[in-house]
Amino acid sequence: MRPQQMRRNARRMRRYGLQPMVVMNSGDQLPEAAAVVFARWLWRYRSELAPFNVAALALIAASALHAIHPEWWPWLLGGAGLAASALVGVGERLGLARRVERLYAAAVTTAVGSWLAVGTALGPFVRPLPQLLLLGIVLLAGPWWAHRRRRARVRVERKLAAWPEISEAIGLKGSRVMSAVVDVWGWRARFGLARGQTIQDVTGKIPALESALGTFRGAVRVHPTPDDKANRFELRVLDIDPHADAIPWPGPSVSSITEPIDLGPFEDAAPARVLFLRRHALFGGATGAGKSGGINVLMGNLTACADVVVWAIDLKRGMELNPWSPCIDRLATTPEQARALLRDAVTVLEGRAEWLAARGQRVWEPTPEFPALVILIDEYAELADDAPDTAADTDSIARLGRAVAVQLIAATQRPTQKAMGGGAVRSQMDIRVSFRVRERKDVDLILGQGMLAAGWHAHTLNAPGKFLISAAGHDSPRRARAYLVTDEAVSATVHQHADNRPALDHVSRSALEAERDKPRQTVAEGAGDAIPEVAEPELPKRDESGSEAALWTLLSSAPDEGVTIAHLKSATGKGRSWVYYRLQELADEGRARQVTRGRWRATQSNS
Incomplete structure (x- = not known):
């Protein structure tokens, strides 16, 4: 009211003999009516009073x-x-995830409906209906009050009711709660941000959020919303760490490299599935962070793929990868062997590229007859130190290997530019898996520049096997934990798949043989130090008096079901590649045939 209008009203009151009333207020709020207080109390404790409310209704x-x-x-x-009946059958779609929850909801519905039907027919106050109503409240209210998710939901609602005060205290004033859901491990809520605020502002305040919400350290996650709007974010708060204990490996999740491989579950139990076909990968992490466990999960899946040949380099004398050696086509454990392996990999990709170009094709589609070639290098930094001259070969594989399905997977503690050879290797890694790192700056070394500032806090991972993954389809920092692959699981997997591993395709074999037939280059005098001689990889050379004769003898005496590749390797003393090369030659000559996958014998005409 304007001052002139106030004076006019005062003059009118004096004219009629009325005195203006002055109310003195100390600033305290007027007491609320009892009904308002009671209604507010009922609303606050509506969850606890739900059994009584249902009975009253x-x-x-x-x-x-x-x-x-x-x-x-x-x-x-x-x-x-x-x-x-509907609650038992389709209650899961209504949020009743556990069977016991659906059974409880069905029991309450049956009890209330039966009492209501009898009360409608006879009257609700006819004995013993009132007594049965009280007994039902006592029996059915107990599970409701004790239910963990109900109590968690109430706790979350009360925390979110205080969000205006929390947001102001942590510097996010103006943000608002849009929705909230309680799940098995905790709760998640979607928030709208005030004008000018971004998700980066929220990410930098995660410690303050943990303090304001009263959670344990590391319990808060901040993600973009599925609609990817810049003025919204999703907050996830864990009451229980789902990755506190190791998670046993359930076994291979794929049978072909064309399928995404499950490395382990995220915190919401969704699998961390990644497609490795035509993608190079980098696994990084400090010592003891679980990097080797992640490699074991990957190897366990690759061995089950019938369209993948695995070559591996382990310069710790095979200490990490030797248990998988029956399923590895070539395993290099010395710098000399590593040089030869990588040089041959470049030969393979060049041979495949020429073969595809001659047929007007652009990509190599993996099949058991034309498998992909995966080169796994454990502790890449060791290779860079012990065989620095391999940098050019790894650079070529990184740049040119995708289309021809020659892929590089490197594992290292710190993928510095020096360790990665100073070339295109690290920049070509499409899949980045980071286990716990010691220093904050290592996050950007493994996951890419700027990832630490974007909320990819791999230095806060607090248990072996926990990792963050950056790849196509995984563009937000969600924590996952790699499965635990025990020694027994490795042995069982190797035993199951060792006899069914594919051989290198004839295109790649022809390229390797053509490279071997070239005359060796010599270094001219004064042109610098010669490259030291390296151990040639095992190739299918004629050996009629030894291994070749033993192979033929075993094939000729094989039973109708054939003999396994493992037996042929043991009898000849040769590796898997040599055995497969010889078998293919014999098959081309019509002297041997494959009975079933992994089992061979001589043809009837030669037996």
């Missing part, structure tokens, strides 16, 4: 129906039965 409904339509009681009884 049933009593009111029974009274009304008994007075108006007492003949409806059969319909009420039948409806209660149908509703209970």
Whole structure:
């Protein structure tokens, strides 16, 4: 009211003999009415009072129906039965994830519906209906009050009710709660940000959020919303760490490299599935962070793929990868062997590229006859130190290997530019898997520049096997934990798949043989130090008096079901590649045939 209007009103009051009333207020709020206080209390404790509210509604409904339509009681009884059956059958779609929850909801529905039907027919106050109503409250309210998710939901609602004060305290004033959901491990909520605020502002305040919400350290996650709007974010808070204990490996998740491989579950139990076909990968992490465990999960899946040949380099004398050696086509454990392996890999990719170009094709589609070639290098930094001259070969594989399905997977503690050869290797890694690192700057070394500032806090991972993954389809920092592959699981997997591993395709073999037939280059005098001689990899050379004769003898005496590749390797003393090369030659000559996958024998005409 304007001052002139106030003075005018005062003059009118004096004219009629009335004195203006002055109210002195100390600034305290006026006391609220008792009804308002009571209503607010009922609303605050609506979850705890739910059993009483349901009983009261049933009593009111029974009274009304008994007075108006007492003949409806059969319909009420039948409806209660149908509703209970529906809750048991499709209650999971309504948020009742556990079977015991669905059974409890069905029991409550049956009890309330039956009591309502009888109360409608006879009247709700006819004995013993009131006593049965009280007994039902006592029996059915206990599980409701004790339910962990209900209590968690109430706790979350009360925390979110205080969000205006929390947001102001942590510097996010103006943000608002949009929705919230309680799940098995904790809760998640979607928030809208005030104008000018971004998700980066929220990411930098995660420690303050943990303090304001009263959680344990490392319990808060901040992600973009699925619609990827810049003025929204999703907050996830864990009450229980789902990755606190190791998670046993359930076995291979794929049978072809064309399928995404499951490395381990995220915190919401969703699998961390990654497609490795035509993608190079980098696994990084400090000592003891679980990097080797992640490599074991990958190897366990690759051995089950019938369209992958695995070559590996382990310069710790095979200490890490030797248990998988029956499923590895070539395993290099010395710098000399590593040089030869990588040089041959470049030869393979060049041979495949020429073969594809001659047929007007652009990509190599893996099959058991034309498998992909995966080169796994454990502790890449050791290779860079012990065989620095391999940098050019790894650079070529990184740049040119995708289209021809020659892929590089490197594992290292710190993928510095020096360790990665100073070339294109690290920049070509499409898949980045980071286990715990010691220093914050290592996050950007493994996952890419700027990832630490974007919330990829790999230095806060607090248990071996926990990792962050950056790849196509995984563009937000979600924590996962790699499966635990025990020694027994490795042995069982190797035993199951060792005899079914594919051989290198004839295109790659021809390229390697053509390279071997070239005359060796010599270094001219004064042109610098010669490259030291390296151990040639095992190739299928004629050896009629030894291994070749043993191979033929075993094939000729094989039973109808054939002999396994493992037996042929043992009898000849040769590796898998040599055995497969010889078998293919014999098959081309019509002297041997494959009975079933992994089993061979001589043809009937030569046996």
